[in-house]
Amino acid sequence: MRVVSIVCLLLAALPAPAQPRTAPIPDSERTRWFRDSKFGIFVHWGAYSVIGRHEWARHKLQIPQAEYDKFVRQFNPVKFNAAEWTNLFRSAGAKYVVITSKHHDGFSIYRSRVSDYDMEITPYPGDPLKQLAEAAQRAAKDLPFLIKGGESILSGKTDVTGDAQVFQEFAVGTLQLSASEGGG
Numbered sequence: 638m639r640v641v642s643i644v645c646l647l648l649a650a651l652p653a654p655a656q657p658r659t660a661p662i663p664d665s666e667r668t669r670w671f672r673d674s675k676f677g678i679f680v681h682w683g684a685y686s687v688i689g690r691h692e693w694a695r696h697k698l699q700i701p702q703a704e705y706d707k708f709v710r711q712f713n714p715v716k717f718n719a720a721e722w723t724n725l726f727r728s729a730g731a732k733y734v735v736i737t738s739k740h741h742d743g744f745s746i747y748r749s750r751v752s753d754y755d756m757e758i759t760p761y762p763g764d765p766l767k768q769l770a771e772a773a774q775r776a777a778k779d780l781p782f783l784i785k786g787g788e789s790i791l792s793g794k795t796d797v798t799g800d801a802q803v804f805q806e807f808a809v810g811t812l813q814l815s816a817s818e819g820g821g
Contacts, residue, residue: 674732681737684712684744684759692740709744713760719772727776734773738766 662670685694687708695705726734739745745755747766756764 676730677733677735678726678729678731679735679737681740682765683737683740683742683746684709685740685742686714687711692737692742695742705742709742709754710758711760712744712756714765715761717763717765717768719765719768720776722769723772723776726773734769736766736769 681692683692685692685708688694690698694700695702700708723734736746738747743752743754745752745766747755748757748764749755
């Protein structure tokens with residue numbers, strides 16, 4: 638009986654599959670929209686900026702995790718202004734914005750309920766992803782704001798293995814919560 642109770646508790650703790658807010662758009666329509674949009678902004682920004690490097694810095698430079706974590710804890714984007722970014726995107730003529738919310742280093746630029754490797758461990762009090770999503774929604778109703786999670790979002794690795802459907806449900810659910818409620 639005790640084993641059954643433990644199994645039930647573990648199953649109850651699993652995340653529920655994310656439900657789409659609207660019906661999925663057919664592939665042909667998405668492809669047409671993307672082709673017609675022509676110009677979008679892809680933002681790659683994260684804790685690796687503390688050392689002035691790119692998203693693969695920890696891996697490529699072989700920085701030990703403990704040392705890299707010291708840099709992550711210093712990430713404090715006090716000059717970040719979501720409204721300015723959104724205005725810049727629009728003035729550049731962007732038709733959409735995609736931001737990578739969680740990179741290969743495993744760090745999330747939002748406050749997550751499913752990971753402790755996120756903005757919570759930095760001195761920055763806000764949630765850049767939520768701020769950017771809100772600014773895009775306020776200032777540019779015609780500027781779609783898309784969120785892309787890095788391959789490491791579930792496994793902590795860059796070579797995701799396992800059930801792709803589980804990965805997708807986890808990623809979509811986490812990011813929907815991040816954008817809508819300020820944390821995944």
